[in-house]
């Protein structure tokens with residue numbers, strides 16, 4: 001078995017520290033990837049700190065994994081050594097399950113998460129991209145278009161698909177008014193993707209501090225949600241609102257911003273339940289919905305779309321030794337807009 005180096009959380013209260021472990025022996029249908037960059041997702045922090053109550057330790061987080069193929073199994077046909085590839089939030093799913101054909105495997109219980117999970121054998125832990133290598137079944141490996149750099153491209157694999165999938169599902173495009181609630185790692189991708197799809201994009205953010213960035217990245221309008229006038233001015237305006245924030249907000253107030261038949265789609269996860277009044281939905285036949293990442297097929301479609309439209313994430317690159325400080329900054333929303341670990345720093 002190959003020895004891998006990485007950083008791991010050893011329990012919920014400790015900082016991440018250097019960790020050496022074995023990657024599984026590649027099978028015929030596996031791709032071995034030399035990881036070059038890995039994005040830092042807020043869910044890495046939730047899981048490293050056991051905030052969702054399902055953490056397994058030691059845990060090597062990271063599900064925005066970008067690198068280069070270093071070896072392939074004998075039955076691998078789509079990849080060869082040297083290809084630029086990515087791995088997103090999951091590395092396996094129900095075998096023979098019909099949802100794979102529907103390209104909805106991300107919603108199945110049989111999904112195997114890229115980290116904080118066990119492989120299909122039920123025992124081998126999965127370890128994520130805060131490490132120098134990863135072994136993944138060919139069917140769960142994604143291709144980066146030639147013009148997408150691996151550092152700024154890595155966050156597309158979670159943040160990008162998390163916004164792309166609902167924008168597509170709810171038909172964001174020309175003539176549609178779309179609001180992106182929250183201007184962080186997820187939200188800024190929604191601005192870029194929604195704009196490229198041709199929708200009219202409005203950012204709804206706590207303050208106007210990132211307004212200049214928002215307009216530069218493709219937003220047509222930018223409003224502060226701390227200003228009560230915003231809710232009066234924009235009442236009944238939007239076909240679609242995508243909520244990327246993980247804090248508790250008044251969903252009823254936002255439902256009031258939708259047109260008739262409008263939808264508010266939740267992709268950020270507040271810690272506590274939020275009450276919704278039935279009349280917020282009844283008046284205007286509105287929908288409150290959720291959406292989670294995307295299938296492998298849709299994730300590849302998103303990467304190809306980003307290639308065509310030259311879309312990457314806005315990033316700040318860090319050495320892995322600074323990961324714990326980066327976590328504190330993510331919690332304070334003090335990053336524009338996604339941290340990406342330069343995995344070469346592991347060798348330092």
Ligand SMILES: [Zn+2]
Pocket residue numbers: 041042043044063158159
């Ligand atoms: Zn993520």
